[in-house]
Amino acid sequence: METFFTAQALTRAIEAIVAAGGSEPAEARLVADNLVTANLLGHDSHGVGMIPRYIDAVLEGGLLPNQHPKATLDTGTLLALDGCKGYGQSIGREAMQMAIERAKHSGCCIMTLGNSHHLGRIGHWAEMAVAEGLVSIHFVNVISHARVAPHGGRDARFGTNPCCIGVPLPGEPPFLLDYATSAVAQGKLRVAHNKGEKVPPGRLIDPEGNPTTDPRYAVVPPFGAMLAFGEHKGYGMAIASELLGGALTGGGTWHYEESSKQRVLNGMFTIVLDPRQLGTAAAFEREARLFLDWLRKSRPAPGFDRVRIAGEPEREMRERRSRDGIPVDEATWNEIVTAADKLELARSRVEALARGE
Ligand code: NAD
Numbered sequence: 001m002e003t004f005f006t007a008q009a010l011t012r013a014i015e016a017i018v019a020a021g022g023s024e025p026a027e028a029r030l031v032a033d034n035l036v037t038a039n040l041l042g043h044d045s046h047g048v049g050m051i052p053r054y055i056d057a058v059l060e061g062g063l064l065p066n067q068h069p070k071a072t073l074d075t076g077t078l079l080a081l082d083g084c085k086g087y088g089q090s091i092g093r094e095a096m097q098m099a100i101e102r103a104k105h106s107g108c109c110i111m112t113l114g115n116s117h118h119l120g121r122i123g124h125w126a127e128m129a130v131a132e133g134l135v136s137i138h139f140v141n142v143i144s145h146a147r148v149a150p151h152g153g154r155d156a157r158f159g160t161n162p163c164c165i166g167v168p169l170p171g172e173p174p175f176l177l178d179y180a181t182s183a184v185a186q187g188k189l190r191v192a193h194n195k196g197e198k199v200p201p202g203r204l205i206d207p208e209g210n211p212t213t214d215p216r217y218a219v220v221p222p223f224g225a226m227l228a229f230g231e232h233k234g235y236g237m238a239i240a241s242e243l244l245g246g247a248l249t250g251g252g253t254w255h256y257e258e259s260s261k262q263r264v265l266n267g268m269f270t271i272v273l274d275p276r277q278l279g280t281a282a283a284f285e286r287e288a289r290l291f292l293d294w295l296r297k298s299r300p301a302p303g304f305d306r307v308r309i310a311g312e313p314e315r316e317m318r319e320r321r322s323r324d325g326i327p328v329d330e331a332t333w334n335e336i337v338t339a340a341d342k343l344e345l346a347r348s349r350v351e352a353l354a355r356g357e
Helices: 007-020 025-040 048-060 088-106 123-130 186-195 232-248 281-296 312-324 330-342 347-354
Strands: 002-005 070-074 078-082 108-117 135-143 163-169 172-179 265-273 326-329
Touching: 002 007, 002 330, 007 025, 007 048, 007 326, 007 330, 007 347, 025 048, 025 088, 025 123, 025 312, 025 326, 048 186, 048 330, 078 088, 088 108, 088 123, 088 265, 123 135, 123 163, 123 172, 123 265, 135 232, 163 232, 163 281, 172 312, 186 326, 186 330, 232 265, 326 330, 330 347
Parallel strands: 078 108
Antiparallel strands: 002 326, 070 078, 108 265, 135 163, 135 265, 163 172
C-alpha cells in the first residue's frame, strides 16, 4: 500500500527527523529538500527512504552533522576538498558553490571531494552548475558495501559508482545524464524488495553467480551481486569512477571483504567548465540545436511516444508528482518513523507534519 504526500509536507516531516539527529535547521532543510526532490523526480531510491540509513549512521558516528568541506588545495582551477564525513547534501552544495565560482573566474575547475557522506542524486550537483550555464561532469565511488560484481567475476567487489554529465542547452532545459554504473541503482532494488516486486533479468546474480530476478539478493543476506550495465562497458566506467572518485580524491577505494557500518561515503571527481570561455559558444549553440532537432525527428519505436534526451523523464515526473503527490510505500514509511523513534521524536509528530498539519 502507498500513501501520497505533498512535497512540502513530506519535507517538513523529514526536516524534523534530521534536526532531531543534531543538524542545524539550515542543514536539516537542505537534507530534506534534497531527498524529497529525488522523490519528485522519480528517483525514490535516493529519496526519503534513505533517512533510516542516515539516522543509523549518525547514531553510529559514521555521519557527522554540521560539517563544512575543508580545502586541502586551492589553486583556482584545482580544488581538493575533504568532506569530513558530513551530510553530502550540505557538503556537496558548498563544494559545488566553490567549484562553480572558480570555473566562472578561470574557465574551468577540477574539484575532488573525498570523504563526504552520501551525496544522493548526483544530478543535483550538475544541476547547480548548468543553472549557471556551465558544463558539469562527475565520477563518483561509494564506500558502503560491495554490491556489484566485476565483468567476468561472480562476487561483489565494488559499489554502484554513479556518473553524471550535465550540459546547458540553448533555448531549452539542460541535458542531464545521471545514473549508477550498476544495471540498476541499489536503492531501486530496496524499493522493489519493499514492494514485493521482481526486477527484470540481467541485473542480478545470486550467491552462486546464477542469474536471478529476486531483489532480496541485493537487500538482505545471503547477498548475491548486481551486474554493471552494458557488460564490460559499464564495468569500465565503474572502475573509472573508483579510480577518479575514490583513489584520486584521496577519499579511498573499496577493497574490503565486508562492512557492517551503516554510513555511506562518496568520493566525487568533478570537472566544471564554462563553455562561453572556450571561444566556441556560437558554434556550440548552433550545433547543439541542429543535433537535437535532428535527433527528435527519429520515428518513435514501438512502445515509445517520442525520442527524449536525458533529463526529460525527470522533468515530466516532477510535473506529475508535484500535481498528484509523492507515493511512499508502507515498508519505507515504517522504516522512516522507526528512525524518528530512535531519536525519541514522537512518530505522531512526524505523521502530523507529513499530513501537512
Ligand atoms: P536510471 O537508470 O533511472 O537512469 C537515469 C538517467 O537516464 C537520467 O539521466 C534520465 O534522464 C535518463 N533516461 C531515462 N529514461 C530515458 C529515456 N527514455 N530517454 C533518454 N534518457 C533517459 O538511473 P539509476 O541508475 O537508477 O540512478 C538513479 C540515481 O541514483 C541517480 O541520480 C544517481 O546519481 C543516483 N546514485 C547515487 C549513488 C550515490 O552513492 N550517491 C549511487 C548510485 C546511484
